[in-house]
Amino acid sequence: MPRAVNARATVTLLAVCWCVVPPRLAGDFNPYGINSAYWNSPSVNAAYRAMGVGTARVLLDWALAEPADGGYDWSAWDTALVHCSSHGFAVSLAVCGVPAWAIRVPGRELSYAPEAFAEFVCAALNRARTLAPGIVQSFEWHEEPTHAWADGIPPLHGTEQRDPSQYFVAILTTTYRAVKQAFPEVTVVMDGIRGAFHHVDDLYQLGCGPYFDAINIHQYQPHAPGCDDPSGMHLFHFPTLLTYLRFMANRWGDDKPVWVTQYSWTTSGWGWGDIGEDRKAAYMEYVTDVSRRLGFVHRVFPELGVSSSTAGAGSAAVVYDDGNYVPGPASLSVVTTAYLRLKVCAQAYPVWTGIPEPVPLLPAASRACAVVNGGFESGAAGWSGAFSVDASTRFTGAFSARVEGDGGYVESARFAVEGGRLYEVKARVKVDAPAPSSAAVWMELFYSSAPGHLGYVMPENYYGVVDTRQYPGGWRRVCWPYFSAPGAYEAFLKFSLQGEGTFRLDDVTVRP
Structure with a gap:
């Protein structure tokens, strides 16, 4: 059974309709950690300690x-x-x-x-x-x-x-x-x-x-132009995503803390262009400070601690070493701008209290989207594709959509969206297949931001929606955040089957 949440008042973070509960606290704590592949250099380890680790x-x-x-x-x-x-x-x-x-x-x-x-x-x-x-x-x-x-x-x-x-x-x-x-x-x-x-x-x-x-996340921005900034107005907005993770636990009556066990930026070479040491440092400082201000993050671990590199070589490390990792003072070559900025963070806040502070988040939509007949209670109305309406198996109500065989799909009618706003897409999916490796459901959201334009997004890293027999009642809840493109005004959803099997769909919603 889910645990009861902390009895203290919930905290609504700015602009998003997700309420989160601060974790139960055992007093102030040192949240600072570091990732490293090498621990045998006393000088590098001493540098970590001086950074507050x-x-x-x-x-x-x-x-x-x-x-x-x-x-x-x-x-x-x-x-x-x-x-x-x-x-x-x-x-x-x-x-x-x-x-x-x-x-x-x-x-x-x-x-x-x-x-x-x-x-x-x-x-x-x-x-x-x-x-x-x-x-x-x-x-x-x-x-x-x-x-x-x-x-x-x-x-x-x-x-x-x-x-x-x-x-x-x-x-x-x-x-x-x-x-x-x-x-x-x-x-x-x-x-x-x-x-x-x-x-x-x-x-x-x-x-x-x-x-x-504790919940555990690795914070890496997508390796694409314009996505390097964790405070940018895109789906990978760091405080919004952490709030979403925390919200997921809270709606199950749980108040576990979140750990950010990896976060880093390379100075060049990963699809962002050359961001340089200063932006790399600013981004890492931002993630660290936002983690403190959210109140429910208890550990942060920059990645990497040390690597062999020179200026402009594209390293993610906070310490650049000569590459030999020879114990002794001579092995420490240079600390980076990111190191110095993180050290200042630790000096300013040597311990964290877990008390939340206001954090700007992505703006939420003002209302739910009007997905027509999301529970299929009106038969096939509002949906198209290669599917049938099934009365024998459903999650709620009297009906669900049934899709059978490779290439089968079900597609919603278009519904209005607000441009540049945050939503959560949810549905119930039941997949029956000869084996878990036989079939998978793919989920896509298509949108228009101008006449004749059609873009699409897929939920981040949502591969493997396969045989659901292990889930309660054989139904799996699928859910993901969607941040609409600026100027987007309508969208539709598509659920399709790859491989051998059958899936059913019920209770589709898109709401803030």
Whole structure:
């Protein structure tokens, strides 16, 4: 059952109709962390400490640390633990990679036995308890599992793994129980997501709310011109997206904090053009400061901490090193503008209180869109395509739309939208297929901003809407934020089937 939310008053952030609840607080806290692939340079580690860092996010590659079942190689983990301990860092263990021996279904890297993963995590935590008691304060499950892709597996390319009902639920619940039984003091943070905002709602639908202690997001702007600025008037507006994640938890009666465990910008080479060190620094400072002001973010981890680079080489790091990572003062080459700006942030706010401050968000639409017959209670009225109206299976009411076979689709009539405004698209989808890899539903929103113009958007990283039998009643709620283009005045939705199977659609809404 969902937990009761904090009894304090909800906080409505500016311009958006989503109300969020501040998390229960245990007093002031140091939120500052850092990501790094190398921990064996005393001078670099000292630079992190001077920047205000309290927590080291240490990536541990399962494939390298357990190359054979039960055969551990702790050399990298030991190095990180020893150096982090000597510099006074707490550690957040972030496990990545999957050893080949653990994969049970070829091409599906998440198909390993949950018990094997839980055993590895507990072994790593036990190793830390032996070498540096109390140093590991948190554990994070895999790096971005919602990005699974396999070129050689048509038609879905392994994206069914992105649906947490396929593998992730069993892995998360098994590992959470094992960690909490042996290491109850360790905070378990959900998997880091990048763009797949719906993943949080999926976890709650599947009953996973009690099996993680914090929500985890990797903040990267799309690598496209005009999208580099996290405060820009586009869908990837940082405070709006974090508020949306928090809202997803709140509507399930939960008040978990959010962790931003990766955020960075390269100075050049990633589709933004040459943004330079000053803009990179300004963006990272903005993300850090907004995270503090939102009130529900408890940890921030810039990515990367250190890399070998020179000015203009396009690095995302806050410290540029000579590349040798030789322990000693000579190994530290230069701190970046981003480093200096983040250091000022930490000096100004050495601890965060969790008390929210007003934060400008994207402007919400003033009213819901008039999606005609979104529940199909009037039959096929307001919809077109290759579908039928089904009275035998529906989420609510008496009817749903039924789409069968590859290429089948259902398309809404056009409805009015307000240009430059924020909406949430929601629907209920039920997918029946011979196997999770057999069929997927694709969702698109088309819009017009001038006569003869037709643009379209797809929900960010929403691959893998596949067989839904694991969801309550076999129905999955799909939901995503949509920020209409300036000048947009009408839109329509299209849901289509790829592969072998059947899907049903019900309760379609587009509202602020």
